[in-house]
Amino acid sequence: MVLPAEIIEPVMVPVDGGHRLAVRRLGHGGVPLLLVHGFPCTSRIWSHNLAPLAAAGFDVAAPDLRGYGDSDFAPDGYYDFNAFNTDLVGLFDALGWDRAVVAAHDLGAMIAIDMANRHPDRVDRLVILDDSMPDLGEAFTAAGIPPGRPKPAVYDYQRRQGRHADALVAELDTPERRRRYVGEFYGHRMWCPPDAFDEDDLAFLTEPYGDAARLRASFADYEVVMGTRPLSAPEMIDRPVAQPALLLIGEDQVTVGDHIEEKAAIAFPAAVGPFWVKGAGHFMPWERPRTVDRAVTAFCGDLLHR
Numbered sequence: 001m002v003l004p005a006e007i008i009e010p011v012m013v014p015v016d017g018g019h020r021l022a023v024r025r026l027g028h029g030g031v032p033l034l035l036v037h038g039f040p041c042t043s044r045i046w047s048h049n050l051a052p053l054a055a056a057g058f059d060v061a062a063p064d065l066r067g068y069g070d071s072d073f074a075p076d077g078y079y080d081f082n083a084f085n086t087d088l089v090g091l092f093d094a095l096g097w098d099r100a101v102v103a104a105h106d107l108g109a110m111i112a113i114d115m116a117n118r119h120p121d122r123v124d125r126l127v128i129l130d131d132s133m134p135d136l137g138e139a140f141t142a143a144g145i146p147p148g149r150p151k152p153a154v155y156d157y158q159r160r161q162g163r164h165a166d167a168l169v170a171e172l173d174t175p176e177r178r179r180r181y182v183g184e185f186y187g188h189r190m191w192c193p194p195d196a197f198d199e200d201d202l203a204f205l206t207e208p209y210g211d212a213a214r215l216r217a218s219f220a221d222y223e224v225v226m227g228t229r230p231l232s233a234p235e236m237i238d239r240p241v242a243q244p245a246l247l248l249i250g251e252d253q254v255t256v257g258d259h260i261e262e263k264a265a266i267a268f269p270a271a272v273g274p275f276w277v278k279g280a281g282h283f284m285p286w287e288r289p290r291t292v293d294r295a296v297t298a299f300c301g302d303l304l305h306r
Contacts, residue, residue, distance in 0.1 A: 001201060001286065004047050010070050013063075015090030021063045022070035023091065027054030031303045032097040032124075033296070034088065035062040038106020039218055040182045041283070042069035042208050045105075048289035056297045057304040058101075063091060065108075067217030069208045079220035081114035082233035089119055101300055103127035103292075105284065107221050116243050117236040124303070126245040127296050129284045130253075131260050131274070133267040134237045140263055148258040157189070162226030165219040175210030182209040190254040192281025201286070240267055246299040247273035250280030250287065272299065 010022035024043050033053060035046045043062040053060045064071040066087055067079060074083060088111070092100060101124050104112040109132035116123040117134075160168045172178045183206050186197045197205070209215050223229035245268045249256065257263075264274050275295075280288045297304065 001048070001198070003200060003204060004051070006051070007047060008050050010043065010064065012070075013091060013094050015087045015094060017075055017086070017090070019066065019072035019075045019087075021066065021072070021087055021091055023064075024050060024062045025060065025095075026050045027057070027059045030054065030057045030059040031300060032092075032095070032100035033058040033060045033300075034092075034100045034102045034104075035060060035285075036088070036102065036104035036108030036111055037062070037065065037068070038104070038108040039221060040185045040209065041106070041205065044069070044205055044208075045283060045285050047204075047286075049285050049293055052289070052293040053296060056293070058296075058300075059095075059097075061091065061095060063088070064208075065111075067220070068214065073213070073217060076232070078232040079217065079229070080224050080231045080233070081111055081235050081237070082118070082231065084111045085115045085118055086232075088115065089122060092122060098122070099124045101125050101127065101296070101303070103129065103296055105129035106132070106282065110237060113241055114236050116241045117239055120242065123243055125243050125300070126241065126268075127299060128245060128247050128268075129249075129292065130282060131249050131256050133263055134240060136238070136240065136263070136267055139240075139266050140259075143262065143266060145259050145262050158222060158225070161219040162222035163228055165216060165223060168219070169212055169216045172212070172215065178212065178215050179206040179210050182206045182215070186283070192250070192283050192287060193252040193279060196281060196283070196287050205286075240269055243270065244299075245271040245273075246295060247271050247275065248284060248292070248295060249274050249276055250282060250284050251276050251278050253281035255282050 008024040012020040043064045046062040066074045102112045183202045
């Protein structure tokens with residue numbers, strides 16, 4: 001895909017705790033819309049969405065999470081849902097937002113789910129751009145939903161990033177090797193259709209990960225999942241999401257789980273969808289930006305026309 005003609009540069013915004021988030025923002029005065037990236041992304045993944053969503057009437061903010069992109073590293077060493085959401089609620093306050101629509105994917109989607117449960121008065125509605133959902137194992141089992149299939153071999157990175165992060169970063173000992181490693185998630189690891197990203201795309205999206213400290217910080221989430229890094233507070237992804245939610249899932253990705261429709265009906269009782277987007281993978285904001293923009297605008301039409 002061609003890079004946007006104008007890349008919105010981030011500004012540094014102080015949040016609670018004395019550190020700063022790098023935030024790309026357009027559309028001051030519109031309906032607050034927070035765009036939350038996941039791994040292996042930064043706020044750059046939303047580059048094709050910022051201007052169209054601002055033109056539709058949103059006040060759009062796409063931050064780099066703590067430790068990612070151009071944001072400050074965690075001052076307390078925590079990279080868990082509570083820590084991320086402490087930052088993001090602090091960002092709401094800094095921007096003068098009481099509530100916001102939150103659109104997110106990957107790690108960002110799980111952060112958004114946690115935010116909806118942890119800070120329900122701050123989240124108007126959710127847009128989830130993959131099959132992320134609350135961890136409701138017992139409820140799923142009680143509903144007769146069978147367990148998922150074993151993870152494919154391309155998931156070997158989870159073990160290394162979650163249990164041997166320092167050793168992996170030591171192996172990736174040059175900017176080129178670090179960026180090539182991150183680029184694999186857009187390539188042969190099958191998170192998206194073949195050739196969905198060209199060389200210019202990858203150069204732009206992987207640039208922040210050339211820094212060893214940035215790459216190391218991005219592995220912290222996997223350490224949390226593997227239980228090798230402590231939490232700042234318990235996660236709040238163990239209950240359904242009450243807010244209205246729009247669910248869009250790219251069909252062409254190895255990361256999709258099983259029985260998504262049945263699980264979503266329990267996890268998101270006020271959801272629209274899930275809708276399956278053909279030809280899209282795990283990086284829908286970049287792969288199918290106009291689909292995302294139109295979907296978010298339609299889902300929030302009542303907010304935009306008040």
